[in-house]
Amino acid sequence: MGGGYAGLHAAAAIERSGVPVTVVDRTGRHDFVTRLAAVAGGTAPAEDASRPLESFVDRVMVGAVTEVADGSVTMTDGRTLVADAVVVTAGSAPSRPPVDGIEFVHHLRSAEDAVALRRSVGNASSLVIVGGGATGVQLAGAAAVAHPSLTVHLVEATPGLLQGLPEAVGAGARRILEHRDVTVHLGAGVDRITARGAVVDGNLLEGLVVWAGGFSAMADRYDMPTAADGRILVDSALRVHGHERTFAAGDIAAHRNGRDDHLPMSAQIAVRAGTAAGRNAVRAVRGEPLETVDLRQLGWVIDLGGRRGLAQIGPINLTTVGADLIPPLLHDAIDLKDLLEIGGFLALRYASAPVRSLFANPLRCWPSRTPQPLADVAG
Ligand SMILES: Cc1cc2nc3c(=O)[nH]c(=O)nc-3n(C[C@H](O)[C@H](O)[C@H](O)COP(=O)(O)OP(=O)(O)OC[C@H]3O[C@@H](n4cnc5c(N)ncnc54)[C@H](O)[C@@H]3O)c2cc1C
Incomplete structure (x- = not known):
């Protein structure tokens, strides 16, 4: 199921x-949820969001x-x-907190959400993202890269981004986002949402509001x-x-x-x-004995678009300038590994557009001096 x-x-x-x-x-489709921030933000094309399930399994019931x-x-x-x-x-599914005007917010959890949001972000002049966890941070990063003239606010209630990860990872995310002119509001509370934006600590931040405040x-x-x-x-x-x-x-x-x-x-x-x-x-x-399953979270890889990101893998944090080039490559490598596991070698043709273009021209992975929007795939 x-x-x-x-x-x-x-x-x-x-x-x-x-x-x-x-x-x-x-829905009858497999959503590539870890690619959705890039699709919604505009650094990856809409077709990267999902594939029909028949691409991976023989028997599907919708x-x-x-x-x-x-x-x-x-x-x-x-x-x-x-x-x-x-x-x-x-x-x-996205949590629905008891905040006045919550019906005005957009969500990002499914391919359908991502494709709809991608259109709205493309037409907006200002974006207000509530929630500085992995979803909010990745969406802010992608939107700022794909739409350099867009005003982006990222609102987080706690004192740092990416709570639950080492402080250096959150600080690294803030450095990259602020370099892209994203305004990061920390320790900030949302009073209510209106049709025009989000009221945060008494001030109206105008724009399209995305609620990235958690899932249940x-x-x-x-x-x-x-x-x-x-x-x-x-x-x-x-x-x-x-x-x-x-x-x-x-x-x-x-x-x-x-x-x-x-x-x-x-x-x-x-x-x-x-x-x-x-x-x-x-x-x-x-009728065989069941196996005990040993699960653990080994770390996080956060792709901020523009070939920059952050990672925490066991005791290692990749957060500094230079090291921040590695997480997007890890993100793509994990995506390829997952495709191989669910669909074998042939499923690699469903790799994300940036990876497919990398195969076509391997020099694209060479870092440019400033993060470049993936203009050829953003439209
Ligand atoms: C924007 C975003 C970015 C993320 N990035 C990362 C990341 O970089 N790294 C990471 O580790 N995690 C990330 N996550 C979290 C991660 O995507 C989820 O933990 C993961 O998708 C969970 O997998 P799942 O199979 O449980 O659920 P899903 O992948 O959501 O699959 C659930 C499926 O169930 C189907 N379904 C739901 N209800 C029914 C029903 N009643 N009947 C039939 N079918 C139903 C849905 O259509 C869907 O296909 C991200 C999440 C978001 C929202």
């Missing part, structure tokens, strides 16, 4: 074991699942699909056991509490590491958990 990062990795693991698998997805039982899923139109095992990977799983709508944060409770084999043949992985599952700490919602965790859940689903079908 769900053809995102966790779902397609689960499907690939199940297919590799020779068990037939069907992916049920409400439909939104409303009910999950132990061994079946039911869709909005009443169709029920019965299976030996179910892997729930329906992702997350809201899995209780499927009548599944959930943790306080709305994510599905799973055991160490990623099996849903109280279920025999239902597994959950990715943003929708309350994953924990070996020390019992909650793990963040990330593509990295979704990929590893999806693969593990797929393998354990096969074991459950075959």
Whole structure:
């Protein structure tokens, strides 16, 4: 259930074991969520946002699942699909905080959001992004590169960008963004949103408002056991509490590491958990003992567009001038690795446009003195 990062990795693991698998997805497309800030900001083309699921798996069913039982899923139109095992990977959705005027904001979570936002950003003269986490920071970076005359405000409630990452990473993001004339408001509170912009600490920041203030799983709508944060409770084999043949992985599952700490919602965790859940689903079908899954977040790679970015990989932070050229290359390398895992060698043709153009002209990866908009792919 769900053809995102966790779902397609689960499907690939199940297919590799020779068990037939069907992916049920409400849109029928795989969204490349980690590319969406570049698409919305305008440094990557709209076609980079998603691909039909048939590009990666043979059996696809388009439909939104409303009910999950132990061994079946039911869709909005009443169709029920019965299976030996179910892997729930329906992702997350933007949180809707109780802020006045929240109905005026734009979101960035799906390919559809990214393509719509890309059009709006292209027509705007000012952009106000609320939330200085990975989504907000990446969108601010891409929009500032693709539209140099756009006024960009980035509003964050805490004292630093990229909370949860080492301070140097947040400071590095601020350095790059301010170099691009993004105005970073730290420790700033949004009073309300209006049709004209966001009122922040009493001042109206005019512009298109994007709410990048977090995501939640809201899995209780499927009548599944959930943790306080709305994510599905799973055991160490990623099996849903109280279920025999239902597994959950990715943003929708309350994953924990070996020390019992909650793990963040990330593509990295979704990929590893999806693969593990797929393998354990096969074991459950075959009556074999399930494997304990050891998950951990190894770090973060943040691509700010314009061939600059930041990374934290274990104890190593890539944040300084010069080192900031490496994260965008890592981001593209991870994207290629994921494509290989879900679709084999042929899937590499779905690499992002900047990577495809790099194959066409390898010298493009040579750093230019100033970040250049990818003008040829931005239109
Ligand atoms: C803009 C942005 C940038 C990000 N960048 C990074 C990054 O650089 N690195 C990183 O590690 N993480 C990043 N993340 C987080 C990461 O993308 C998510 O953690 C990841 O997508 C989770 O994968 P998933 O498979 O759980 O969910 P998704 O990839 O969202 O897939 C969920 C799928 O389920 C389908 N679905 C949902 N509901 C139903 C239903 N009822 N019935 C059927 N199908 C359904 C959806 O259509 C979708 O295809 C980013 C997130 C955003 C929003």
